[in-house]
Amino acid sequence: MSSERIYLxxxxxxxxxxxxxxxxxxxxxxxxxxxxxGHREGREAREELERARERVASFLxxxxxxxxxxxxxxxxAIQSAIRGWGEAVQNGTIYLSEMEHPAVESxxxxxxxxxxxxxxxxxxxxxxxxxxxxxxxxxxGLVYVHLAHHDLGTVQNIADARKFAEKAGAKLFVDATxxxxxxxxxxxxxxxxxxxxxxxxxxxxxxxxxxxIRSGTPWAPLLEGxxxxxxxxxxxxxxPAIVGFGVAAExxxxxxxxxxxxxxxxxxxxxxxxLKKVPNTxxxxxxxxxxxxxxxxxxxxxxxEAESLALVLDRxxxxxxxxxxxxxxxxxxxxxxxxxxxxxxxxxxxxxxTIGIGTESKLMADAxxxxxxxxxxxQQALEA
Amino acid sequence: MSSERIYLxxxxxxxxxxxxxxxxxxxxxxxxxxxxxGHREGREAREELERARERVASFLxxxxxxxxxxxxxxxxAIQSAIRGWGEAVQNGTIYLSEMEHPAVESxxxxxxxxxxxxxxxxxxxxxxxxxxxxxxxxxxGLVYVHLAHHDLGTVQNIADARKFAEKAGAKLFVDATxxxxxxxxxxxxxxxxxxxxxxxxxxxxxxxxxxxIRSGTPWAPLLEGxxxxxxxxxxxxxxPAIVGFGVAAExxxxxxxxxxxxxxxxxxxxxxxxLKKVPNTxxxxxxxxxxxxxxxxxxxxxxxEAESLALVLDRxxxxxxxxxxxxxxxxxxxxxxxxxxxxxxxxxxxxxxTIGIGTESKLMADAxxxxxxxxxxxQQALEA
Numbered sequence: 001m002s003s004e005r006i007y008l009x010x011x012x013x014x015x016x017x018x019x020x021x022x023x024x025x026x027x028x029x030x031x032x033x034x035x036x037x038g039h040r041e042g043r044e045a046r047e048e049l050e051r052a053r054e055r056v057a058s059f060l061x062x063x064x065x066x067x068x069x070x071x072x073x074x075x076x077a078i079q080s081a082i083r084g085w086g087e088a089v090q091n092g093t094i095y096l097s098e099m100e101h102p103a104v105e106s107x108x109x110x111x112x113x114x115x116x117x118x119x120x121x122x123x124x125x126x127x128x129x130x131x132x133x134x135x136x137x138x139x140x141g142l143v144y145v146h147l148a149h150h151d152l153g154t155v156q157n158i159a160d161a162r163k164f165a166e167k168a169g170a171k172l173f174v175d176a177t178x179x180x181x182x183x184x185x186x187x188x189x190x191x192x193x194x195x196x197x198x199x200x201x202x203x204x205x206x207x208x209x210x211x212x213i214r215s216g217t218p219w220a221p222l223l224e225g226x227x228x229x230x231x232x233x234x235x236x237x238x239x240p241a242i243v244g245f246g247v248a249a250e251x252x253x254x255x256x257x258x259x260x261x262x263x264x265x266x267x268x269x270x271x272x273x274x275l276k277k278v279p280n281t282x283x284x285x286x287x288x289x290x291x292x293x294x295x296x297x298x299x300x301x302x303x304x305e306a307e308s309l310a311l312v313l314d315r316x317x318x319x320x321x322x323x324x325x326x327x328x329x330x331x332x333x334x335x336x337x338x339x340x341x342x343x344x345x346x347x348x349x350x351x352x353x354t355i356g357i358g359t360e361s362k363l364m365a366d367a368x369x370x371x372x373x374x375x376x377x378x379q380q381a382l383e384a
Numbered sequence: 385m386s387s388e389r390i391y392l393x394x395x396x397x398x399x400x401x402x403x404x405x406x407x408x409x410x411x412x413x414x415x416x417x418x419x420x421x422g423h424r425e426g427r428e429a430r431e432e433l434e435r436a437r438e439r440v441a442s443f444l445x446x447x448x449x450x451x452x453x454x455x456x457x458x459x460x461a462i463q464s465a466i467r468g469w470g471e472a473v474q475n476g477t478i479y480l481s482e483m484e485h486p487a488v489e490s491x492x493x494x495x496x497x498x499x500x501x502x503x504x505x506x507x508x509x510x511x512x513x514x515x516x517x518x519x520x521x522x523x524x525g526l527v528y529v530h531l532a533h534h535d536l537g538t539v540q541n542i543a544d545a546r547k548f549a550e551k552a553g554a555k556l557f558v559d560a561t562x563x564x565x566x567x568x569x570x571x572x573x574x575x576x577x578x579x580x581x582x583x584x585x586x587x588x589x590x591x592x593x594x595x596x597i598r599s600g601t602p603w604a605p606l607l608e609g610x611x612x613x614x615x616x617x618x619x620x621x622x623x624p625a626i627v628g629f630g631v632a633a634e635x636x637x638x639x640x641x642x643x644x645x646x647x648x649x650x651x652x653x654x655x656x657x658x659l660k661k662v663p664n665t666x667x668x669x670x671x672x673x674x675x676x677x678x679x680x681x682x683x684x685x686x687x688x689e690a691e692s693l694a695l696v697l698d699r700x701x702x703x704x705x706x707x708x709x710x711x712x713x714x715x716x717x718x719x720x721x722x723x724x725x726x727x728x729x730x731x732x733x734x735x736x737x738t739i740g741i742g743t744e745s746k747l748m749a750d751a752x753x754x755x756x757x758x759x760x761x762x763q764q765a766l767e768a
Contacts, residue, residue: 012420028400033391037703037705038698103608103609319417
């Protein structure tokens, strides 16, 4: 094992593209006018804003550039999508699984207080959503589907979700805050009505995100006030972050295949290393391949508690996430692990390894060795 | 007149402190872990986050550092304060004037849909809120007061607002998104229950803002999901912006007196230059002094339409704001100008000059000359 640290918690916060860094540097010096100003500085800012919008829309494969609204991140985009649809339709049904991110659950519960209902989409042992025999409500509907699952890495079949949405006469919200870039997705082909993005998971800056809204979709803004973003998201535009997000989207558009291949190589080497060297470990969610996001591995280490193991792994220089990527206070066990029928001792032992731009596949054997070492140390500590 | 441009639209978007630039540069390279990670990178991020929180709380004079919640900007902080209070109390009355920012108005109207009522606080000819004879409702109340007015530069008497809030048994929300730093304010002395801040108006980065919540104040979060900010603002923390905001707050704490003096000098030179050299012009809001924010001037140029004049001023190298700093589509006339009894032709001719960190007072005579030139050119164009 080298002495260098290995960071594999990129889904929570990773590195910027060097090109994003360079572009953002420009914004730390000189005047930072707002795009709303009628002066030269404001017009220049507006051009930067609209260039970023075109870049992100193009990355999404969206013909309607104007449908893209910049927000402060993935959480705001998700909350704004669900609650904004609810505000516009006033009553209806949301279709979603029981293993969604707290940002999704809380938005749905907020609508529940207003009288909205929901129907739970069942999942199989890999975490794939099962749309086949789902009950259809007569009310207005919103079909929620994540592109990739934050804890399991499961890639969803968006075409299946779309077919169900059509049958149910419902709108389709594709939450791509996990999965975008890493998983093939084009908004026009997908038939999505709403698409949420997180900038930092694409090698862009924190504080950047977007919601794409198909023209004509019933929707109302979450943040009101100034007239920014065509009255769809009030507040002074965070132009440095937006510009950085645009550059990151451009990188993905140009070199996405390479990023995916690089990640898949790291993923394969790490997964094989762990499975070969560590006894009593299990990969949760789909096997490696098209059904699993190439930046994501979810392993349980039976008999060990995830947070303790993550702390020991940190000591041996490996930064990973112990437990779910995002849990609420009440959740002792990641809901996704319950949903796929994992055993409680597996659910409590879940470690997430997430790969980012620039993760080096040649370090993955080393990372696996650190897992071996960490597991050994924790077991020894427990036996002592 | 020099050939250099003069930028006086700082309230809409200005320059960063050099120290903020330097600190943010650190965040554009290397790993950007999230404070939530249990690993070394995450712990380091958490330390940065908490250092920034202490700095901003200290700038506010808040003993309760934990009361500070970082948000994506002033709009989110305002909306979150008002709607969050509404969500917690379920019904009540909001006390506010008729000349508030659209972010305020829209939050109040959103509560209005749920059955909340409001009482309008009258204003005098300078835009000072008149709390004296205001009707008190028996319901739970929220007193809204801005620290400085975005269009008039009027500094409000927070002690008067507090007295009224006490009499009415209402909570006090001080919106310091305009005014903070420029106007003396300490949260403990003020008796405020909620305080909103905008980072970029303090020489910090766009995308930064905060809401300070006094312990025990009824309030519920606007953005839900992950457990960031002690369950009060979900979403991956925008750490680069938060760190920058903290540094800006520190600058104000150390050198605020200098910044206020420098701004007041620029304000005085510009105001005197305009009043001396331009006929038919009028300063709106208070005279220069403690009742007016030192970074703010609001002039009308009778007979000229604000947006046209701003465009001509831009041509002669002076970037200013024509019309209100923030209007909604329906507003033909800035509501503040109506509220203070300005004539319609004055209201339509309002130009805002806002001073920022680093605005050089020695350029203000030049700026006034450009106003002379711009007014002359526009008048000639209209007469031709």
